[in-house]
Amino acid sequence: MKVGLLECDDVVGRFPEVKGGYREMFAALLPGFTFRYYEAHRGRLPSGPAECDAWLCTGSKYSVYDGTPWIAALAAFIRSMGERKFVGICFGHQMLAHAMGGEVAKAKQGWGVGVLPLEILKTESWMEPPMRQVRIQHMHQDQVQRLPEKSILLGRSPHCDVGMFRIGETMLGIEGHPEFSLEYGGALIRARRMQIGEQGAQRALDSLKGKTDSPVVGRWIERFLKR
Numbered sequence: 001m002k003v004g005l006l007e008c009d010d011v012v013g014r015f016p017e018v019k020g021g022y023r024e025m026f027a028a029l030l031p032g033f034t035f036r037y038y039e040a041h042r043g044r045l046p047s048g049p050a051e052c053d054a055w056l057c058t059g060s061k062y063s064v065y066d067g068t069p070w071i072a073a074l075a076a077f078i079r080s081m082g083e084r085k086f087v088g089i090c091f092g093h094q095m096l097a098h099a100m101g102g103e104v105a106k107a108k109q110g111w112g113v114g115v116l117p118l119e120i121l122k123t124e125s126w127m128e129p130p131m132r133q134v135r136i137q138h139m140h141q142d143q144v145q146r147l148p149e150k151s152i153l154l155g156r157s158p159h160c161d162v163g164m165f166r167i168g169e170t171m172l173g174i175e176g177h178p179e180f181s182l183e184y185g186g187a188l189i190r191a192r193r194m195q196i197g198e199q200g201a202q203r204a205l206d207s208l209k210g211k212t213d214s215p216v217v218g219r220w221i222e223r224f225l226k227r
Contacts, residue, residue, distance in 0.1 A: 004052035057092025093173035114204025
């Protein structure tokens with residue numbers, strides 16, 4: 001199965017101690033797929049959704065409401081998906097909501113960062129093994145404030161009302177980062193310590209010492225894309 005990875009930021013080389021970037025992290029999370037890469041943030045989009053069997057959209061330092069041409073083009077591409085499967089992660093999750101008529105804005109409660117719980121509100125057949133809560137890394141200041149019409153809310157966190165949602169049978173958004181390595185997550189927190197705040201950043205760094213359920217969420221994504 002060939003999956004198109006819509007890259008929305010530059011990660012490789014950002015931190016000397018971290019090898020690789022989104023391509024390597026998603027390949028590790030989803031080893032059963034063959035990937036084709038598109039630098040969406042540079043305006044390099046596919047000619048159409050049929051170029052790949054399914055699609056993933058990455059995180060980003062940008063905001064979906066920035067109003068830049070590449071974001072508008074990416075939104076139009078997402079709307080053109082038809083029956084192709086699509087999964088958006090963090091920025092990609094927000095991009096899905098934005099493209100389909102929802103609303104995204106900065107969260108009044110501030111950053112969601114570190115390993116945080118995601119409560120599962122609706123268990124679906126592709127969520128195998130089923131879990132009532134999964135703990136995965138987060139790194140976001142923006143949040144989905146209003147879901148698009150006909151969305152199904154699947155998960156929420158104490159810091160985020162829309163932690164996971166689905167549109168129809170083919171589109172899925174996840175606010176957290178199941179693909180993040182511990183090395184990359186830690187480096188990103190340290191780089192953003194001033195923006196996050198000293199106490200919040202330290203709590204987030206400490207949370208990386210605990211167990212995450214990223215492999216489980218990776219299996220969920222795989223089953224969602226393949227079903």
